Amino acid sequence: MFSFLKKKSPEVVNSPTTDTCELEPIKPALEGNINLDEPVIAVKKSLLSRFRVNLTKTRHKFTDQVANLLLGKKVIDQALLDELETLLISADLGMEATQIIIKGLTQNIARKALTNPDALWDALRRALIDILTPCQKRLDLSHSKPAVFLMIGINGAGKTTTIGKLSHYLKAQGLNVMLAAGDTFRAAAVEQLQAWGARNQLPVIAQQTGADSASVLFDAVTAAKARHSDVLLADTAGRLHNKDHLMEELKKIKRVLGKAEPGAPHEICLVLDAGIGQNGLVQLEKFHQALGVTSLILTKLDGTAKGGIIFAIAEKFKLPIYFIGVGEHVDDLRPFNAIEFVDGLLPLMTL
Ligand SMILES: Nc1nc2c(ncn2[C@@H]2O[C@H](COP(=O)(O)OP(=O)(O)OP(=O)(O)O)[C@@H](O)[C@H]2O)c(=O)[nH]1
Ligand SMILES: [Mg+2]
Incomplete structure (x- = not known):
């Protein structure tokens, strides 16, 4: 077996996220800047293991194929890179991210810096981390109170579930969280959010199905201000990015939120x-054009072999990915960390 399947990466050892995962809870939140990519509440080791297990499908698609490709190879040459290129594209990394990776590896080969499969593996890992790192940003809630999050996306993307998980996460950090049932379209959508509110013991501002979404959200901002909430998470109805009238409705919601509170919504978060x-790239492009998406949450990375799309998205848009969803459990929302993600894909040894 290659040593790349056994050894421990120095970056993993030094990674703040990984270190934090070993610790007990450390401090309450709400002291100045809150940097959510440096989890204030320590994540238990078991959660990190579950994260890796949950990435299994993408890992199989990706890592197993790369490992098979390298198996028995003595020479790292252009022919091998051509095969790797095909593999990366088929793993959904997209043309742009793939080209950048292959170009970097080609230069390394020219400099005779890649002489064996282990070196190639390490260089690939590094290139993947480099692509994701610009998306690992701090979610700073200290500038606005309440910080209003408008959660948008197509039907079934995971908006409401993500709000449930995110509200649990934020509350656990000591934040005062309120939910707003802006999906007044789909039957039982209001009740679904209310159930999350009840589970997490959080207030939910809602009206009946069929009410005007913008006015529900206007009222919710008013209520969040009156109750001094730190964060308002606003759900919206799922919509296809190519339905103009539905995108117009979102633009109206954005305008109305701005009237309720200058600067709101502070985050327009596309749940993908x-x-x-x-x-996903097409969706992001369309939602971005219409509304100016400020951040992303990628969901269902547990149930798919197509997780490579995150690299394509990162390379093309470089938007913050604050969290990723890796399951339906309330704890299956993780602050996004580039090294942790890549090492969850490549079997680096910490497994
Ligand atoms: N496996 C897995 N399932 C998820 C994840 N996030 C959401 N789901 C599931 O996806 C389904 C749809 O989730 P919702 O939260 O209702 O999606 P939505 O975007 O609010 O849907 P609409 O309101 O219909 O637009 C539910 O069964 C969720 O449990 C995830 O990260 N992993
Ligand atoms: Mg929903």
Whole structure:
């Protein structure tokens, strides 16, 4: 077996996220800047293991194929890189991210810096981390109170579930969280959010199905201000990015939120189902054009082999990915960390 399947990476050892995972809870939140990519509440080791297990499908698609490709290879040459290129594209990394990776590896080969499969593996890992790192940003809630999050995306992407998980996460950090049932369209959508509110013991501002979404959200901002909430998470109805009238409705919601509170919404967060692969790029492009998406949450990375799409998205848009969803459990929302993610894919040894 290659040593790359056994050894421990120095970056993993030094990674703040990995270190934090070994610790007990450390301090309450709400002291100045809150940097959510440096989890204030320590994540238990078991959660990290579950994260890795949950990435299994993408890992199989990706790592196993790379390992098979390298198996028995003595020479790292252009022919091998050509095969790797095909593999990366088929793993949903997209043309742009793939080209950048292959170009970097080609230069390394020219400099005679890649002489064996282990070196190639390490260089690939590094290139993947480099692509994701610009998306690992701090979620700073200290500038606005309440910080209003508008959660958008297509039907079934995971918006409401993500709000449930995110509200649990934020509350656990000592934040005062309120939910707003802006999906007044789909039957039982209001009740679904209310159930999350009840589970997490959080207030939910809601009206009946059929009410005007913008006015529900206007009222919710008013209520969040009156109750001094730190964060308002606003759900919206799922919509296809190519339905103009539905995108117009979102623009109206954005305008109305700005009237309720200058600067709101402070985050326009697109919730993307990673399982849809390349179509995610189209969705992001359309939602971005219409509204100016400020951040992303990728969901369902557990149930898909198409998780490679995250690299395509990162390379093309470089938007913050604050969290990723890796399951339906309330704890299956993780602050996004580039090294942790890549090492969850490549079997680096910490497994
Ligand atoms: N496996 C897995 N399932 C998820 C994840 N996130 C959400 N789901 C599931 O995806 C399904 C749809 O989730 P919702 O939260 O209702 O999606 P939505 O975007 O609010 O859907 P609409 O309100 O219909 O637009 C539910 O069965 C969730 O449990 C995830 O990270 N992993
Ligand atoms: Mg929903």
